[in-house]
Amino acid sequence: MANNETDIKIVAFLCNWCTFTAADLAGTSRLKYAPNIRIVKVMCSSRIEPVFILKALLDGADGVLIGGCAPGDCHYSKGNFYARRKIALAKTLAESAGLDSDRIRLSWIPASEGPKFAHVVNEFTEHIKNLGYNPARREVYI
Amino acid sequence: METMIDSRMIMTDFLAALFDKLDVAAVAAMSKLPSGEKAAYTLFTDKSGLKECVPFFPAMPANAARAISKLTREEAPSKTVAVFLRPCELRALTELIKIKQASLDNLLIISYDCSGVFPFQKINLSDETKLNAYQDAVSTGKNSEGIRPVCAACTRFTPRGADIAISIVGRSADQPLVLSFPSEKGQTAAKQLGLDVSKTVEASPAVESLARERKTAEEALTEQVNESLSGAQGLVNIFDRCISCHACSYVCPICYCKNCYFDSQTFEYFPESYFTRMTAKGTLRMPVDRVLFHLGRLSHMGISCVACGMCEDVCPVNIPVSQIFKTAGSKAQAVFDYIPGENSDDPLPLLAYAENELEEFED
Amino acid sequence: MNKGLWIEGPIKKGILDFLNGLLADQKIKAVLMPAKNKGGDSYAWFLMEKNGMLDSADPAPPVMTTQGANVVSYLTKKGPVWEKTAVLLRPCEYRAVIELAKIKQVDLTNLVLISFDCPGAFPLEKYINGDPKKLDEIFDTCLEKQTELEGARNVCTICHRFSGTGADIEIGLIGGKGEGFWLVPGSRQGEELIEGVAGSKTDNLDVRENAISERTILQETKRNNMLDSFQETVMGPENLLNTLSSCINCHNCSRVCPICFCRECYFDSKALSSEADNILQRAQRKGGLRLPPDLLLFHLGRMTHMSLSCVSCGACEDACPADVPVSMLFALAGRNTQAVFEYEPGRSQDEAVPHTVFKFEELKDFETPYIKEYSKEQ
Structure with a gap:
């Protein structure tokens, strides 16, 4: 367990059309969710390169959340199918490097589902809190 | 045959x-x-x-x-x-x-x-x-x-x-x-x-x-590499001596980019950024993104890595680069059931998709 | 500015105390200097603030891993640092920083450059494969006694700019009596930082200066002799090719070179790639062609691009996987081209890199006196 749980940091890459809109909806609906996420908006989940995820993890982020449109609903018709492959690659590499691929989560959250967004964020934050700090966070020699 | x-x-x-x-x-x-x-x-x-x-x-x-x-x-x-x-x-x-x-x-x-x-x-x-x-x-x-x-x-x-x-x-x-x-x-x-x-x-x-x-x-090599690659600590230990010369990527047949992403402006920061990062730990190792370079390069070419061993030969500080890339690369290849160079008709995994696949990676 | 401050006691500890003092007094915000890596078998660079100084920080490491000028360039390429930062550099690294400042790859604002009398460095490979502890000891003894470093890199053994002259603060070891070092300010900034540091003030540094001049003469002779005899072995395309025969065209020499700052090297550019038939024609003219072509062009071309600024730091040779004597080749090229323009890289920030300026009347030796001959006939 992390000693100061509010200090847990999660980088969230959200696609503009679905998950970011869902986050917006969660906000305007005054839904409460864990304040630990830092959102980076991208136009499509397929924009997220494995390097982004690895960079976040190596620089000390405790978790990385990737949110996109549900398969079949991509604004660009097939971007999220490519995204899924990239995330699979990132997770596999993180796992091979012993970086705990559990800190990476891919969730499909449609634009209309504000409550789902809040739920995913809360659940993932709880999960990361249980995992504790990312060991890379304080590693000076990295 | x-x-x-x-x-x-x-x-x-x-x-x-x-x-x-x-x-x-x-x-x-x-x-x-x-x-x-x-x-x-x-x-x-x-x-x-x-x-x-x-x-x-x-x-x-x-x-x-x-x-x-x-x-x-x-x-x-x-x-x-x-x-x-x-x-x-x-x-x-x-x-x-x-x-x-x-x-x-x-x-x-x-x-x-x-x-x-x-x-x-x-x-x-x-x-x-x-x-x-x-x-x-x-x-x-x-x-x-x-x-x-x-x-x-x-x-x-x-x-x-x-x-x-x-x-x-x-x-x-x-x-x-x-x-x-x-x-x-x-x-x-x-x-x-x-x-x-x-x-x-x-x-x-x-x-x-x-x-x-x-x-x-x-099998022995895989086991040995898996043992050494154990989280942030393992990565630091393996790439501890790396001087960020990027020779491994220059001789890599798969790394074809003329201007490597990791040599690009994306990875150049304003001095303030270095200082902010220093303040977080009191100390910042330079050049930064050293381990990221290796893992990132793996994400770029690991799927196509043919384990030729050039990277390891040219490393001036004797890091077993090709042994790591061969092992980690083949794990990534296994996810997509892909063998680099095996068949010229197999599309590169990141340039293709199936609608129903890789469920274990999403939720 | 002939004033110095003699600080008695162990050298490396003394330097670190001085730096820690500056940090504690908030005269500087951070220090950029080498320290041991985690495994203790090599070195790396660290940007450290007051509470982050590593115990293994080493102002004068026995090897050069990443060339310091490259690190300074990473830090300041996009703009100046906002707060005073001390940078510990070998003299050749310092000179490379000055060259990079001229081509705007380094911003010197707020940097305090500190250099020391360098006994040389071990080849990186030798250090890593050897016994680091033993080599550390050998190096530290040489640093203190200022004796010749046994097993140093070739290019270090013929270094004639071994003192930190020109830096904001020079850590003077040559000419010192007993264990200790001088802090010699080289600029107003350096003077301010040294003010108030405990030590014995010296107004007269003639001992040191004489010792430096003496050694400079010795080293210059050694350098010239060694480069002359080296030149004989590499003259002509055949000898040059033999010297480069193990070269695998990996261009790593240029990647680690502090002066080679281009993001995309000309020799990797489209300018030098051509259609297969074109390459076949080239092969046909001689019956064969090594692939990839243009190996010699790369080395000679690189010389034209950076030899004027070559500080003979030896990073190229440390990084060469094929044991090509690259640093000697470039030291030779540098010596010869720099002499033409009486230019010395890193000597002064005010001296422009020769091919960026010209005089109306100069370099007559390189012109064919066509007009003169013609007018004689008239």
Whole structure:
């Protein structure tokens, strides 16, 4: 367990059309969710390169959340199918490097589902809190 | 398995026949340099230089797929060029063709079952004892002492996608070449060479035994690398000495980008950013993004990594780069059921998708 | 500015105390300097603030891993640092920083450059494969006694700019009596930082200066002799090719070179790639062509691009996987080209890199006196 749980940091890459809109909806609906996420908006989940995820993890982020449109609903018709492959690659590499691929989560959250967004964020934050700090966070020699 | 034929030709005859019977415009193969100690990949346009040719010399000073890419990237040759490639070089070439960095047009690819190479600094043409020991290992189908660690653990040492394949493992050096012609181009070449196709040769059991030895070595290597790659700590330990010279990516046949992402402005920061990051830990190791470079490079080329071992040979601080990339790369390849260089029709995994797949990676 | 401050006691500890003092007094915000890596078998660079100083920080490490000028360039390429930052550099690294400042790859604002009298460095490979502890000891003894470093890199053994002259603060070791070092300010900034530091003030540094001049003369002779005889072995295309025969064209020498700052090297650019038939024609003219082509062009071309600024730091040779004597080749090229323009890289920030300026009347030796001959006939 992390000693100061509010200090847990999660980088969230959200696609503009679905998950970011869902986050917006969660906000305007005054839904409460864990304040630990830092959102980076991208136009499509397929924009997220494995390097982004690895960079976040190596620089000390405790978790990385990737949110996109549900398969079949991509604004660009097939971007999220490519995204899924990239995330699979990132997770596999993180796992091979012993970086705990559990800190990476891919969730499909449609634009209309504000409550789902809040739920995913809360659940993932709880999960990361249980995992504790990312060991890379304080590693000076990295 | 294609039928293997006793060609009744030794190497010099074969090389001459390429010019005389197949009328190739050039042959690319390893050849002696004037210094007499080292060999380099060379393009010959006539028979006069062929006596310097040492196609099987067990060193890879550069992955030849890079040379072929340089040769054919702008525009393929208008006449046939015969190129000698090791199986891993051929696999790298196949990958490069998929990303449009090379062309197969008018190339006649000659490959052979490979017994591995020494780190290029560690072998000279005058090292007779070493070369004799290597030849013994080739003819008995064993791993030779001192070859690259990834070569000793290479299970894909038979050529895929060659036009002419030469069988070497389990055969002695002075014996006539045993050839097979797996492709259509190869079949045509066989006819032009006027070979007696009735003289077939059995596969050598040495190939099987070498494959078994390699498999065991590969498993041991995987286990060893997995042990060392254990989270942030493991990564720091492995890449501790890295001086960020990026030589590994420069010699990598798959890393074709002229301006590497990791040398780009994306990874240049304003001084304030360095100071902010320093303040977080009190100390900031420079240059930053050193471990990220390696993991990031893995994410860019690991799926296509053919485990040729060039990266490790050039590392000035002896990091076992290729052993790590081979192991981590094959894990990534397994996710997509992809074998780099195996089949030129297989699309690169990140350029394709299926609608229902990889459920274990989403929620 | 002939004033110095003699600080008695162990050298490396003394330097670290001085730096820690500056940090504690908030005269500087951070220090950029080498420290041991985690495994203790090599070194790396660290940007450290007051509470982050590593115990293993080493102002004068026995090897050069990443060339310091490259690190300074990473830090300041996009703009100046906002707060005073001390940078510990070998003299050759310092000179490279000055060269990079001229070509705007380094911003010197707020940097305090500190250099020391360097006994040389071990080849990186030798250090990593050897016994680091033993080599550390050998190096530290040489640093203190200022004796010749046994097993140093070739290019270090013929270094003639071994003192930190020109830096904001020079750590003077040559000419010192007993264990200790001088802090010699080289600029107003340096003077301010030294003010108030405990030590014995010296107004007269003649001992040191004489010792430096003496050694400079010795080293210059050694350098010239060694480069002359080296030149004989590499003259002519055949000898040059033999010297470079193990080169695998990996261009790593240029990647680690502090002066080679181009993001995309000309020799990797489209300018030098051509169609297969073109390459075949080139091969046909001689019956054969090494692939990839243009190996010699790369080295000679690189010389034309950076030899004027070559500080002979030896990073190229440390990074060469094929044991090519690159640093000697470039030291030779540098010596010869720099002499033409009486230019010394890193000597002064005010001296422009020769090929960026010209004089109306100069370099007559390089012109064919066509007009003169013509007018004679008239």
